[in-house]
Amino acid sequence: MTNPELMPIGSFAQRCGLTASALRFYDDAGLLPPAQITPTTGYRLYGEDQLRRAVLLRRLREIGMSLAAVGKALDADPVEAIRLVDEHVDIVVDDAAAARRQALQIKDTLLARSVEPVAALSGPVLAAAIGQVVTAATADPDIAVLGGVRFEAGPDGLTVTATDRYRLATRTVVPTGSRPTTWAETVDGGDLRRALADLRRSPRVEIEANENEMWLRLTGRGDRSCRLLAEPFPDHRAMLDALPPVTTRAAIPTTAFLNALEERNADQIGMVVEQSTVTLRDLESENDIRIPATVWGPSLDIWFEMITLYPGISSAIGAEVLIDFRGDTQPATIRSADRGDLTTLVMPTVPPEVGQPPARDR
Structure with a gap:
């Protein structure tokens, strides 16, 4: 049945x-x-x-x-x-x-297509450099090149740079071998992020490129291909050369600075830079946070977007972060006090008023 x-x-x-x-x-x-x-x-x-x-x-x-x-x-x-x-x-x-x-x-x-040798480097060193600067790239559908990282090989080494128009991060690393190649292209940031895990585990990487892609030849881990972006990269060198002189400089303990930023729950952060103190404040909290600092130059009151300032501080190397100010309307330069090969520029914002939206939305 x-x-x-x-x-x-x-x-x-x-x-x-x-x-x-x-x-x-x-x-x-x-x-x-x-x-x-x-x-x-x-x-x-x-x-x-x-x-x-x-x-x-x-x-x-x-x-x-x-x-x-x-x-x-x-x-x-x-x-x-x-x-x-x-x-x-x-x-x-x-x-x-x-x-x-x-x-x-x-x-x-x-x-x-011919493949051109560009540079040979330590994999972990290159991975650290890319990881530090790629935080300044952005996924802007209207300007795809802002999601890329600029690679420039020359006699001084290999320089990697990224910018989202509000901040710029650049670092130069020295190749392990002598290669006089001069080469410059913009590399897709997403492809680089996906290659970072293998790059960190490869003691040596050889960079090669053709007209459409950059190859990371990794020792013991195969190859990784990264696309090249055709759009022109912003002329960041001209911007750097045109920066006005530094007026105020502050050396601030990196960990204390990061901890203070992480305690803030606001879109915009104010910094009052005085003789021996940097004070962080915002419109969301009544409690200011004072951080001991070494300051050269006149006092300064300046404001930043949190999403612009925090990545610049968090990617810094060393116990102290060095910030060069050029007044409250010009880009500030963030570097490590003991290592200057990583440089981040961050744009300040106009001081907020109670009830105002963030500066980027105005």
């Missing part, structure tokens, strides 16, 4: 989104046997309680999981099944990245 609550294979196929032939295949593979097979006709019949497994099976196959992996996921508890799905996705992403790199190499071969 057949169970009247069971569905024939055609009806079940429509319910779960699989074809009848696929259901027969998954039965043969042992992944989804029918609830019953009629003894006289050999028809496969399926129960309502099998729908969830059938739908999950279909979805796992749609993301390309192998039969063996699907079988494990179907029979696993939810936590283990999620781990198996994540593991499969990681493999797919890695395979896609490898295919993309291979495709780029094939296209280079077909188009006979």
Whole structure:
């Protein structure tokens, strides 16, 4: 006797989104046997309680999981099944990245593009430099180049620079080998971020480039390709050269400065720079925070956007951060007191008034 609550294979196929032939295949593979097979006709019949497994099976196959992996996921508890799905996705992403790199190499071969050596450096050193400056890049759909990092190789080393128009971060690192190449291009910031983990683990990286991409040749970890952006990068060197003289300079303990900023819950931060103190204030709190500092020059009252100031301080190296002020309307330069190869410029904002929106919104 057949169970009247069971569905024939055609009806079940429509319910779960699989074809009848696929259901027969998954039965043969042992992944989804029918609830019953009629003894006289050999028809496969399926129960309502099998729908969830059938739908999950279909979805796992749609993301390309192998039969063996699907079988494990179907029979696993939810936590283990999620781990198996994540593991499969990681493999797919890695395979896609490898295919993309291979495709780029094939296209280079077909188009006979020449690859130019740029520099050889310590992987962790380059990763640190990129990580520090890329915080100044931004995802602006109207100006894609602001999401990139400018690479400039020359006799002084390799300089990496990023800017979002409100701040600019630049750092120069010295190559490990002597390469006189002069080269400058803007590299996609997203591609660089995705390469950072492998770059940190590679003792040495060789940078090569052609007209469309920059290659990071990583020791023991394969290669990473980063796209080059065609838009012209902002003329940051002209801006740096045009900066007025420094009027006030402050050396501030980095950790104390960061802790004070993290205690603020405001969009804009005021800094009162005096002879031996820097005071942080905002319109959201009545409690000012005073930080001992060494100050040269006249006192100054200046305001910054939190999202502009904090990344500049947090990326600084060393126990003290050195800030050069040029009045309350000009960019301030943030450097480490003991290392000057990382420089960040941050634009101040107009002093806020009670009830006013942030300066960027006005």
